[in-house]
Amino acid sequence: MHAFAFDAYGTLFDVYSVTALCEQLFPGSGSALAQMWRAKQLQYSVLRSLMDRYTPFAQVTEDALVYSARALKLDLTAGQRSALMGAYMTLDAFPDAKPALRQLKSMGLRLAIVSNGSPAMLQAATNSAGLTELLDAVISVDEVQIFKPSPRVYALASTHLRLPESEIGFVSSNNWDVNGAGAAGMTTFWIQRGAAEPQEELGHPAAHIVHALTDLVAMIR
């Protein structure tokens, strides 16, 4: 392994603050809103890709929010909408992210993000979490105008890092994302921080399972 490519949201960046703001704005319905919003965000990104109707992730995320609030019969004001979208710009990194990236970098590995996020969203989150100087590349699907798990997205890691797919470890908390990277020829690491869940039945299960990003350091040594 000469490099690692990381998924962003839920893998390096903790979206807990978005959930917390949902609950603060809609007491009692916040967790249902956050859950549906996240599911719709993924669903819309995949459906739009298949429809040949790509639109940047910031827009997909806002569309998913609007739908979810409507489905849950919550009255979403323009101010609330913009506050919730803004929460995506100032995410914290998970506590294991910075120490893991720092150690991997010191071992000579090249590090990248490969994310559905729009370039501006990714830059804001990377800066806000203090990860910018540790990353060799911050790669957005926007470059190929199609979302994960299209193989064209995972191929970007290879292009940017100038390494064959097989020498790049791909790390994600989303098992469907792991399956996509595996189908594209990468060596995959599924990070499961919480309770054990089954792998998706998509034909390309994770090659490795880790429980913290710092586990990667020991596996590489």
Add this chain to the structure above:
Amino acid sequence: MHAFAFDAYGTLFDVYSVTALCEQLFPGSGSALAQMWRAKQLQYSVLRSLMDRYTPFAQVTEDALVYSARALKLDLTAGQRSALMGAYMTLDAFPDAKPALRQLKSMGLRLAIVSNGSPAMLQAATNSAGLTELLDAVISVDEVQIFKPSPRVYALASTHLRLPESEIGFVSSNNWDVNGAGAAGMTTFWIQRGAAEPQEELGHPAAHIVHALTDLVAMIR
């Protein structure tokens, strides 16, 4: 409008009997299983399409069942698995389906199914529901090896019926499917048999909303 193309599962065919069998086999967990199974079936069909890893709908449906049972910690035996898959082969049509198709056909419209279903699944369901002689074409995505909402799927209706997309009405109970057909240039009809739900935020909302398939007859007259 010179023709109608119908989605199959949930639009012409009632999958209630599948849900009922879930509940019979797993009392108390059947509705959770049926719900997750349906969501995963859609998710896997879209993810596999985007991964360039098409596999027929019968397999996607079985994979979705296996995952859902595992996620819900239900012990699914080979016999139960095959019984549940078999339930897809003998579905009833909704009560409004046959009368609507018969009237539309007598008015000279050409009628087709355009479905994610595998050819064998569609043939079995069409025969079982007694709709075979009313349909000019039963079209499966299997022909193009990609699932809805790819525009390549909706284009099949135009090819088989030898009519431009704009002269074919597309009818589905799934709003994402309606959006896909609309993006592909068809005139769309969203059938909402139950409680009102918001349209998906995918840029191509339904041109018309109906509450029973027989409503189409009055709209065409």
